[in-house]
Amino acid sequence: MKEVILSQVYQHPLISAEDLRRIIDAHHPRSFKKGELIYKRGKVLNEYLVLENGLIRSYTHNYHGDEITTDFFGQYEVVIEVLSLFQRTPLQEDLHALTDGCGWTIQYDTFQELYHTIPGLSEWGRLWMTNKLFQFKQKSIDIITQSARARYLDILTNKPQIIRHAPLKQIASFLGITDTSLSRIRKDIG
Amino acid sequence: MKEVILSQVYQHPLISAEDLRRIIDAHHPRSFKKGELIYKRGKVLNEYLVLENGLIRSYTHNYHGDEITTDFFGQYEVVIEVLSLFQRTPLQEDLHALTDGCGWTIQYDTFQELYHTIPGLSEWGRLWMTNKLFQFKQKSIDIITQSARARYLDILTNKPQIIRHAPLKQIASFLGITDTSLSRIRKDIG
DNA sequence: CCAATTTCTTGCCATAAGACAAGAACAATC
């Protein structure tokens, strides 16, 4: 299973079979229970996690103290907060398991060494960043141009596991509305 | 001036003086007039631009055909759409000069060569991406948690040149409100 | 299996922002 997941995630034309082997070998197993805090706010992130299964969310608090869910991570996704990992600053978010699950971690130092010795990996990393950047940019645009209802329907069709496992309040804060409003939207959809 | 701007922008502990020299030499001058379309939607971006002075905005259209300003770029900023440059896909936005200005461009191929031969440059690139990612993430959170008025005041204090040069309608679409609403916010502020 | 806690729904009223439209101010061009 390790090979299947990781060769999928690190797929890139410039990463050779041998390079891929080195990358895979650098990952260690990690499993977690529902409710577990996987990475805690305030600490500098020292690894990241490639998710084999389970659902994780990241959240922070606004000036008012309300919890804001900033992202959800599902199967085959990379659970990371890049600012903390690559700028060596304290995590600004908590990462929290919504279900039991497991995945594969790689330490910062190991990743750095591979990043500088496997040219394909720095290309891969840049592509990954590019995609993530695009996602967040698109999210900003969607919040501006789409109704909360449309954004909910979008999650419902594209990321149904979020709807299944995350409580309404967390989905609401991710969408940028209150739990009350989301409850009404759900009622309305039927 | 070229040296001042570019050594500022490419400042990084792992970039040596010689590396910096190579990077600087790879940049070519580019100037533009107010209103000029600097990069056009539909084409694959083949270079990026480090801005010496002037103000540029990127915009796209929503499903309704309305223009949405997605970003503004000022002095010392890197004018780029990473998805197009690094994934070799057509630009999804137009980049449009709000004022006369000038800066320094570097071609994709040249950048790639430097990226893979100067280890510090791939670190620099990753840091840049990290920051940009953080900005967009923060923008999503701000749209959700702050009022349009608060976000306008934020631009007013932190990026006043935008308020000075961009027409109200473009600022409004960047904030995610209508020009009418922004006009009322301005009136209210006094 | 019951008590405690959390999550979700619903009602009522308040508010920020939108839609549309008319006109004023400003800028650009000949």
Added chain:
DNA sequence: GATTGTTCTTGTCTTATGGCAAGAAATTGG
């Protein structure tokens, strides 16, 4: 400097969402 188009303001009315609060439903822990 008159004409034309663009940008900005203002008015009226509508709508999506929020704030607060009460109760129902579901989940969790002994």
